Amino acid sequence: MQAPARSTAFEEYLDLLIQLDALMREGQGDSEQADRIRDLMDAPWYKLTGVEHAVISEASADLYTIWDTDFYPRGNTGAFDSMLRAEVGRLAAEGQIFELLDVLRKFNKQIDPYIVAMFRADAYRVLDVPTVAIEFYSLALSFESPANRAAILLLEGLQLLNREDKALEVARKLISGGKLSLDLQVVLAQLFSDFVQSDMDAIQSCQFAIKCFRESKEATARGQSKYSELTAYLPKVAVSVANACLRVGDKTSAREHSEFAIEKGFASWGYAVRAACREMSEWNSSVADLKLGIDHGLEWDIAFEIASADEVEKKNYQNAIDLATRGLKYVSTSAVESRFHLTLAMAYALGFHAVASVQYHLSEAARLDPNNTTAVELLQNVRDSKLEFDPRQGNWNVESSRNRHIPSPPFHSLRMVPSTQLVA
Amino acid sequence: MRVPPHPNADVHPDGGNIILPTEGLSVAPEWRLLPEHRLPKRLRLKGFAKARGKDNEYCWRMGEGLFAKSEVVVGLELLPDAADEFGTVRHGVIVPIKKMDIDQFQALLAATRDQWGIDED
Numbered sequence: 222m223q224a225p226a227r228s229t230a231f232e233e234y235l236d237l238l239i240q241l242d243a244l245m246r247e248g249q250g251d252s253e254q255a256d257r258i259r260d261l262m263d264a265p266w267y268k269l270t271g272v273e274h275a276v277i278s279e280a281s282a283d284l285y286t287i288w289d290t291d292f293y294p295r296g297n298t299g300a301f302d303s304m305l306r307a308e309v310g311r312l313a314a315e316g317q318i319f320e321l322l323d324v325l326r327k328f329n330k331q332i333d334p335y336i337v338a339m340f341r342a343d344a345y346r347v348l349d350v351p352t353v354a355i356e357f358y359s360l361a362l363s364f365e366s367p368a369n370r371a372a373i374l375l376l377e378g379l380q381l382l383n384r385e386d387k388a389l390e391v392a393r394k395l396i397s398g399g400k401l402s403l404d405l406q407v408v409l410a411q412l413f414s415d416f417v418q419s420d421m422d423a424i425q426s427c428q429f430a431i432k433c434f435r436e437s438k439e440a441t442a443r444g445q446s447k448y449s450e451l452t453a454y455l456p457k458v459a460v461s462v463a464n465a466c467l468r469v470g471d472k473t474s475a476r477e478h479s480e481f482a483i484e485k486g487f488a489s490w491g492y493a494v495r496a497a498c499r500e501m502s503e504w505n506s507s508v509a510d511l512k513l514g515i516d517h518g519l520e521w522d523i524a525f526e527i528a529s530a531d532e533v534e535k536k537n538y539q540n541a542i543d544l545a546t547r548g549l550k551y552v553s554t555s556a557v558e559s560r561f562h563l564t565l566a567m568a569y570a571l572g573f574h575a576v577a578s579v580q581y582h583l584s585e586a587a588r589l590d591p592n593n594t595t596a597v598e599l600l601q602n603v604r605d606s607k608l609e610f611d612p613r614q615g616n617w618n619v620e621s622s623r624n625r626h627i628p629s630p631p632f633h634s635l636r637m638v639p640s641t642q643l644v645a
Numbered sequence: 646m647r648v649p650p651h652p653n654a655d656v657h658p659d660g661g662n663i664i665l666p667t668e669g670l671s672v673a674p675e676w677r678l679l680p681e682h683r684l685p686k687r688l689r690l691k692g693f694a695k696a697r698g699k700d701n702e703y704c705w706r707m708g709e710g711l712f713a714k715s716e717v718v719v720g721l722e723l724l725p726d727a728a729d730e731f732g733t734v735r736h737g738v739i740v741p742i743k744k745m746d747i748d749q750f751q752a753l754l755a756a757t758r759d760q761w762g763i764d765e766d
Contacts, residue, residue, distance in 0.1 A: 237682075238682070238697075241682060241697060242697075245686075245697065250686070250697075250699070251699050251700075251701070255699075256699075258682075259682045259683065259697075259698070260647070260651075260652070260653040261653065262680065262682045263653060263671075263680060263683075264653070266680040266682070267680075267726070267735075267736050270729060270730060271729035271730045271731040271733060272730070274729070274735070277681070278681060278695045279695075281681050281694075281695035281697060282694035282695040285689075285694065292689065326694060
């Protein structure tokens with residue numbers, strides 16, 4: 222089932238519903254605060270689509286099941302008779318989510334509370350309502366320990382909702398709670414690696430991530446088929462761990478993990494991180510790693526920027542132009558975009574593509590300051606001249622430019638180009 | 646109906662206390678289509694599992710007619726919203742037929758009180 226995109230009204234209403242549910246859970250459903258929330262719920266309610274109304278209704282009913290055990294008594298552990306299991310399985314398999322949620326409510330007492338919570342959580346994940354899904358993964362986790370799948374999906378949902386602090390809190394509870402499955406350890410390795418940026422205990426987090434990662438790596442290396450799914454996931458986690466190591470200054474571990482990523486097929490970012498691990502004295506090797514990363518599909522503007530600048534230095538102007546042009550697709554900041562344009566201008570100039578060089582200079586000036594009328598007009602003049610380059614000839618197309626008026630100011634910079642390149 | 650200075654007022658009279666014939670009292674074609682946070686939570690016992698309103702409030706019903714643009718009583722008109730993608734109209738507003746002083750509008754609404762009955766079945 223493909224979940225539709227949710228509107229702002231939906232997110233707003235859902236947020237208020239969760240707040241109202243929390244108050245009702247505390248017996249404050251008739252309080253002034255609850256009334257204020259209800260008042261705020263009116264406006265988004267009337268903006269919901271029909272599908273959104275249906276999803277909200279299910280969520281509203283199901284949130285009760287978490288705490289209103291008088292209305293929804295819980296079943297016994299292990300309860301789930303075969304007919305009911307078959308029906309629930311069928312609805313889940315066929316993606317009949319609304320019907321599934323209805324059956325789960327009707328037979329709440331006949332199903333193991335861990336199982337029913339997991340079904341509900343998965344249903345809301347499928348409906349693309351992670352805010353509600355994590356409520357049920359949390360509930361499932363409270364019934365069974367270690368509930369590794371519930372824990373993994375809860376952590377995933379919390380990160381999806383940008384609630385990393387809560388994710389870390391859950392993770393630390395899990396760690397203190399006892400034995401963790403390897404797949405959960407991999408998820409924790411990634412979580413702790415990503416969190417090293419801001420965690421006060423960065424080094425400790427990093428070390429924990431390394432430990433989790435190593436245990437998972439060793440288990441998969443032993444060929445334990447149970448963990449075969451991890452094999453594909455580990456190289457990506459290795460890059461995260463390598464990044465974390467870099468952030469805490471542990472270049473040796475960072476390099477070890479980046480090389481694992483390269484070896485296991487996540488070469489694009491593996492090479493990028495290995496490049497970052499190198500010392501300044503290994504600059505050429507760093508650039509070579511970045512180029513290898515690019516060859517393996519790395520989509521990182523800085524890598525393209527460094528690689529293209531290196532090609533200019535080596536007088537491989539066409540390579541520089543290709544790399545800078547490709548890198549422009551991944552530009553993340555205005556400053557990087559500027560540097561790409563200047564590299565392109567330089568590479569074209571040194572490759573005797575004078576007008577293209579001027580165009581890049583002027584368009585960069587016009588981009589940086591659209592109110593700079595001189596740059597904008599000069600750029601327009603260059604464009605109007607319709608001077609074209611033939612890359613095979615490494616020269617401009619004189620036929621198209623002959624007899625055209627070429628305004629003098631923009632071409633002052635062409636003095637750097639041999640005149641034979643300007644006139645056929 | 647909430648009136649200013651309520652922060653979520655349903656009507657917004659001008660300086661002369663006049664409201665336009667576009668704002669008024671929110672209504673629904675039937676109680677099941679009312680906002681769930683307004684439905685008394687006792688309705689859960691009737692199978693309406695999502696109700697989250699207060700139990701000291703009630704669902705009221707007036708009239709038997711179609712939920713379509715029409716005069717409700719003299720001076721008041723029902724303006725239904727557009728249907729959703731399933732063809733369901735969930736909401737409408739009882740508005741004054743013309744610009745009206747808010748006190749007069751409220752008096753007209755109050756005069757319909759005898760025609761209301763509790764409907765939660």
